[in-house]
Amino acid sequence: MEVNVSIQGEAKFQAFIEEFASIDFETAKKELETQFLADEKANKFVLSADNSKDGQEHIKNYMGIAMSYDAQGTQLGGGKAYLDKGQEIARKDITIVFM
DSSP, X not given: OEEEEEEEXXXXXXXXXXXXXXXXXXXXXXXXXXXXXXXXXXXEEEEOGGGBSSSSOEEEEOEXXXXXXXXXXXXXXXSOGGGOTTOOOOEEEEEEEOO
């Protein structure tokens, strides 16, 4: 499955990572993607204690949305569930907004 991630307010996320994280920004972005895909209803990035400079967990809130598409580019879950039967997700477009 192809995953495209777009981050709005990326400077705010980067400032959070620079202040609290012992990992680099690219690694943090990958962790953000992993956390979002694990729970698309989550609205916070959790920087684990083992990845923080001070050994404590830190949280940064965000708003996120994922749009799923089949192999033909048709949006799945777009309100017409009868069209979604048996189709596999080929692509997800994720937008995450830090405010």
